[in-house]
Every structure is written in structure tokens, then in C-alpha cells.
Amino acid sequence: MHIPDGILPAQVCAAGYAITGLATWYSLRQINRKPDPMAEIPKASLLTAAFFVASSIYIPIPPASVHLILNGLLGVVLGYFSFPAILIGLFFQALVIGHGGLTTLGVNAAMMGIPAWAAYHLFQAHRYLGRKLPEPTRIALFAFLGGTLGLGLSVLIFLTLVILHLPAEVDARAEQAAVVAFSLGHVLVMVVEGLFTAMLVLFLHRAKPELLES
Amino acid sequence: MGMTHFDTYVPRQSVIHRWSPRLKLVSLLALMFAFATVQTLSLVPWMLGLAALLYGLSGLPLSFLLRRLNYPGLFILAIVVLLPFTVGNTLLWQWGWLTLRQEGLQATLLIVGRFLSILTLGFILLGTTPFLTLLLVLRSLGLPTILADMTLLSYRYLYEIAAMLATMQQAMRLRGFGLPRQHWLQVNGQTLQQLALLVGNLLIRSYEQSERVYRAMRLRGYGDGAQLNLGQFTNHQAVGINLGLSGAVLVAAVGLVVAEWVLRR
Numbered sequence: 001m002h003i004p005d006g007i008l009p010a011q012v013c014a015a016g017y018a019i020t021g022l023a024t025w026y027s028l029r030q031i032n033r034k035p036d037p038m039a040e041i042p043k044a045s046l047l048t049a050a051f052f053v054a055s056s057i058y059i060p061i062p063p064a065s066v067h068l069i070l071n072g073l074l075g076v077v078l079g080y081f082s083f084p085a086i087l088i089g090l091f092f093q094a095l096v097i098g099h100g101g102l103t104t105l106g107v108n109a110a111m112m113g114i115p116a117w118a119a120y121h122l123f124q125a126h127r128y129l130g131r132k133l134p135e136p137t138r139i140a141l142f143a144f145l146g147g148t149l150g151l152g153l154s155v156l157i158f159l160t161l162v163i164l165h166l167p168a169e170v171d172a173r174a175e176q177a178a179v180v181a182f183s184l185g186h187v188l189v190m191v192v193e194g195l196f197t198a199m200l201v202l203f204l205h206r207a208k209p210e211l212l213e214s
Numbered sequence: 215m216g217m218t219h220f221d222t223y224v225p226r227q228s229v230i231h232r233w234s235p236r237l238k239l240v241s242l243l244a245l246m247f248a249f250a251t252v253q254t255l256s257l258v259p260w261m262l263g264l265a266a267l268l269y270g271l272s273g274l275p276l277s278f279l280l281r282r283l284n285y286p287g288l289f290i291l292a293i294v295v296l297l298p299f300t301v302g303n304t305l306l307w308q309w310g311w312l313t314l315r316q317e318g319l320q321a322t323l324l325i326v327g328r329f330l331s332i333l334t335l336g337f338i339l340l341g342t343t344p345f346l347t348l349l350l351v352l353r354s355l356g357l358p359t360i361l362a363d364m365t366l367l368s369y370r371y372l373y374e375i376a377a378m379l380a381t382m383q384q385a386m387r388l389r390g391f392g393l394p395r396q397h398w399l400q401v402n403g404q405t406l407q408q409l410a411l412l413v414g415n416l417l418i419r420s421y422e423q424s425e426r427v428y429r430a431m432r433l434r435g436y437g438d439g440a441q442l443n444l445g446q447f448t449n450h451q452a453v454g455i456n457l458g459l460s461g462a463v464l465v466a467a468v469g470l471v472v473a474e475w476v477l478r479r
Contacts, residue, residue, distance in 0.1 A: 004289050005336075006329030010250035028358055038436065041360060042428040043421060045367030046375070050420035052368070053376045054413045060405060077417065081364075088365050092372070095340050096222075098286040102243070102336045103250045167301050167321040174300055192406065199410035200417075208418045 001069065001158055002090070002108050005101030008165055016107030023083050023113060030080040044081035052089045059192060066189055072150020073197045075116030076123040076143055077204070077211060083113040107161065115153035119146035123201075139205050140198040147197025148190045155186045222282075223344040228273035230342045234456045235351045238343065241463040242268075242335050248467035249331045254477045255320055257470060258327035264466055265331040274341045282337050290326055297322040345369065371423070379416055386412065 008016075031037050051074055058067050074082045087109045093099040100108045126142035133141070159179060166175065204211050225231075230238070249261050269279065302317025339348070349369075353362045391408060428436075 004286065004329060005246070005332035006250070006325050006327075008250070009253070010247050013247065013250055024358075024361065028360055031360060037360070039428060041363050042367060042424040042431065045364045046371050046420040046424035046427065047417060048364060049368040049372045049375045050416050052372065053379050054416055057379075057409060057413065059409060060402065084361055084364055085368075088361070088368055091365070092368070094336065095345075098282055098333055098336070101332060102339075103246050103332055167297070167317065171300065195403075196406060196410050196413075199407055200414045203411055203414040204417065207414070208421065211417065211421055 001154065002093070002100035003104045003111070003158070003161060004099075005103050008104060008107060008161065010103070012161070012165070013103045013107060016104065016110055018106070020087065020106040020109040020113070023110060023117075024087060027080045027083040031084075040081065044078055044085060047078060048081075048085040048088055051085065052092060055089075059196065066192075068189075068193050068196060069112065069151050069154065070193070070197075071112045071116045071154060072119035072147035072193065073200060075119035075150055076146045076197065076201060078116075079120050080117075082116040082120060083109070086113040086116060111154050111157045111161070115150045115157070118153055119150035122146045122149055136202060136205065140202050143201035144194040144198040146194075148194035150197075151186070151190045151193045155183070155190070159183065222278070222340050224274055224278060224341045226273040226342070228271060228342070229455050229459065230268065230272035230338060232452065232455050233342075233459050235343050235347050236354060237456050237460040239339065239348070239351050239355075241460045241467075242339050245463050245467045245470075246332045246335050248470040249328055249335070251471050251474050252328060253324070254474055255324055256477065257473060258323060260473075261331045261470065262327055265334040268338055268463075269334055272338045272342050274338065278341055279334060279337055283333070286329070286333060290329065293322055293325055297325070367427070371420075371427075375416070375420055378419060379412075382412060382415065 031040065034040060051070055055067055055070055071082070071086060074085060078085050087105075090100050090105055090108050090112070094102050094105055123142045123146040126138045130138050130141065159182065163175070163179065201212065245264070249265075252258065252261055298314055298318040299312060300315075300318060301321055302315035302319075304316035305313050306316050306319065307314040343351075346366075349357075349362060349365055353359075386408070
């Protein structure tokens with residue numbers, strides 16, 4: 001779901017870099033407010049590498065199989081480190097396999113990273129909301145919502161950008177059909193991504209709860 | 215995601231290799247953005263020609279580019295299959311329900327042209343500059359320390375973690391894990407659970423390793439004002455190459471932007 005080079009005009013690419021610059025600055029400011037930010041760097045870095053590797057795992061969603069985006073999960077686990085982590089992951093992908101692109105790095109980072117923040121804040125809400133529910137249920141529910149929202153917002157931004165920059169001659173009816181088909185396909189992936197995030201977060205909560213204390 | 219080896223630097227003695235990494239990064243990025251501004255079809259051959267000329271100057275083998283185009287080639291294929299037959303009203307050729315349309319063909323040529331040119335420049339940058347040098351250049355251009363350190367550490371442990379995942383997947387297969395036959399549009403919950411546990415274990419192992427790494431880094435003075443040592447990149451390249459190449463590439467970039475502006479008016 002990365003936007004490759006050559007699709008978007010230079011102005012949009014530049015705006016993407018500006019938004020990513022601002023978001024990175026804000027993330028780093030929040031990170032620097034932590035008691036010992038340097039101690040968190042190895043953890044965030046190795047988890048960035050682990051997420052990058054894990055995104056290569058294919059999940060069977062018949063009739064095909066998809067690889068998950070995991071930006072919601074990244075937000076839930078890494079908090080404010082998620083934006084730099086996504087930026088680095090996309091930089092690696094653009095360099096190693098030409099997935100995404102260097103001119104669209106800013107746009108792609110904003111498209112994946114800002115929803116990761118949203119997922120982080122939504123997941124953190126489990127500390128205050130739904131306190132009547134048992135803790136594991138609450139954690140699973142908010143992790144599911146975080147995972148779904150992370151991907152859902154990214155799909156929405158992706159669709160907006162692609163529709164705005166499609167060639168003007170595209171038949172409106174065909175465009176509408178393509179958008180509906182893409183959205184419906186991704187609703188299923190969003191649910192799977194939410195379930196996957198909930199299962200994984202529940203497991204981390206049982207086995208290594210400090211990983212969720214971002 | 216096909217993971218090839220990360221540092222794809224190809225040692226050569228070309229002028230692009232001897233070009234100062236800092237000027238190379240800035241000039242090539244400027245040219246990539248200039249390529250992204252092109253909306254006029256008549257500029258596409260110029261753009262492709264410039265990319266081909268720089269690739270030729272870099273001395274990189276053609277196989278390097280072709281191998282790396284495998285994955286992005288899927289995108290080109292999708293565009294070529296879709297746009298010329300679905301976009302536009304001017305029919306160029308028709309065979310049954312299959313119609314080739316002029317506007318779609320033009321849009322395809324424009325998008326594929328920009329895509330290939332920008333991608334080629336990216337691979338020239340990667341093939342002629344070691345990854346660590348690239349990181350050093352980014353730091354010298356103001357990349358924040360946290361971001362530089364995170365990039366370096368992620369890069370350092372990427373293949374170790376990939377090997378860890380491969381071992382875990384092999385262990386799962388040896389214990390009978392396989393993707394069972396599934397019904398149409400039915401997600402198998404058990405498979406999903408097993409894959410979630412796999413990723414969860416990978417995260418825990420990476421986290422535990424990061425604690426050991428951090429302790430080792432602390433013992434070496436990390437966090438007391440000391441930064442990760444990336445080494446120093448030497449900048450003793452010939453002044454002529456630096457000025458000549460950077461000047462030519464920046465003039466080409468500005469020329470393309472101006473030509474685009476003039477042609478669109």
C-alpha cells in the first residue's frame with residue numbers, strides 16, 4: 001500500500017516531507033522528555049528491525065494471502081518511537097527492494113506514521129475507559145481497535161491521495177467501482193489486522209508486559 | 215517482501231563513485247524531485263536519457279538494475295495492464311471489447327517514465343555509496359542523533375533478527391505447522407493465533423537482545439554524550455568531479471523544471 005515514485009506531483013512529495021519533518025520533530029521532542037531517552041534507543045531500534053522482518057510474514061486470507069502492515073501494532077508497542085521506526089522501515093524498503101520510493105518517503109511515512117500515533121493513543125485509553133471490563137478483555141478490545149484504526153486511517157489517506165491524483169480522464173464510474181472494491185477488500189484486512197494485534201498484545205501482556213509500557 | 219542483502223554497494227572506480235557523497239545525495243535528490251514535476255510527455259525521453267547517462271557513468275552493471283526492478287516491476291505491470299485500456303475517450307485500436315485509448319497510453323508513458331527514472335537514480339545512489347557513508351552524510355546534513363542511532367542499530371540487527379525468524383519458522387514447520395486448506399474467504403483463527411505468537415516471540419527475543427545490547431553500549435560510554443561511532447567519510451575527491459557533476463545535475467534539474475513550466479504554458 002506504499003505510494004511509489006512517479007505517481008504524485010513534486011509539490012505533494014514536498015508537502016509529505018514537510019509533514020513528516022514536523023511529525024518526526026514532535027516525536028523526538030516527546031522522546032526527549034522521557035527520563036532516559038538514550039536507554040530506549042536500542043529497544044526501539046531492535047523492535048523496528050523486528051517489525052520490518054515481521055511484515056514479511058504472509059497471513060492467509062483466502063483466496064489470497066496478504067502481508068500485514070502492522071502500523072497499528074507498532075503504535076501500540078512503540079508509542080512515540082513508532083513514527084521514527086516507520087520512517088526508518090520505509091527508508092530501508094525504498095533502498096533495499098524499491099518498495100515505496102525516495103521522493104514519496106515523506107508521504108508514505110506520514111500515511112503510515114500518523115495513524116500509528118492514533119493507534120497508540122487509542123490503545124492507551126484502555127487505562128481510563130471500560131474499567132468495568134476484565135483487564136485482558138479491555139486490553140484485547142483496545143488493541144483490536146488500535147490495529148484496525150491504524151490500517152483504516154492509512155487506507156483512507158492512501159485512497160484520498162490516489163483519487164486526487166488519478167489522470168483526469170479516468171471514467172468516474174470505473175473509478176467509483178475500483179474505490180469500492182479496494183475499500184471492501186481492505187475492510188477484511190483491517191479486521192484481520194485488528195484480530196492479529198489483539199492476539200499479539202494479549203500474549204505480550206501475559207509474557208512481557210513491560211513491552212507495552214511505552 | 216524479498217529481502218536481498220542490504221548493503222548493495224558495488225565497488226567501482228567510476229566518476230559517480232568518486233563524487234563527494236554529500237553533493238551526490240543533494241544533487242540526485244534535487245534531480246529526483248525535478249523528475250517528479252514532469253507532467254509533459256515530450257520531456258519523458260529527456261528524463262530517461264538523463265537517468266541512463268548517469269547510470270552509464272556510474273559503471274554499475276545492468277544486471278544490478280534489472281535485479282532490483284523485479285519487485286517494483288509489479289507496479290509497472292499493473293499500470294501498463296490497466297491504464298491504456300481503461301482511461302480516456304480517444305480510441306487508438308480496438309479488438310472486441312479490448313480498446314487501446316490515447317489518454318491512458320499517454321498517462322502510462324508519463325507515470326512509467328517518471329517511475330523508472332527516479333528509481334534508477336535511487337539505485338545509482340545506493341550502488342555507488344556504502345550504506346554507512348550515506349548515513350554519515352545524512353547525519354552531517356542535520357539528521358537528529360536519535361534517528362541516526364536508530365537507523366544504524368536497526369541496520370546492524372536486521373539480518374540477525376531475520377535469521378532468528380527463519381529459525382523459528384523452521385522450528386514451527388518441523389513441529390507440523392503448515393497452512394491448512396481453507397474455505398473461501400474464511401480466515402483460520404488458529405493459524406492467525408499461531409502467527410501472532412510467532413511475531414510476539416520475535417518481539418520478545420528482540421527486546422531481550424536489545425537489553426543486552428544496551429548494557430554493552432553503556433559499558434562503552436554510550437549515553438554520556440558519546441554518539442555511536444560511524445567513522446568518518448573522507449572527502450578528498452577531485453574538486454573538478456564534484457563541481458562538474460553537481461553543477462551539471464543541478465542545471466539539468468532546474469532545466470527540467472523550467473522546461474515543464476514553459477511547455478505547460
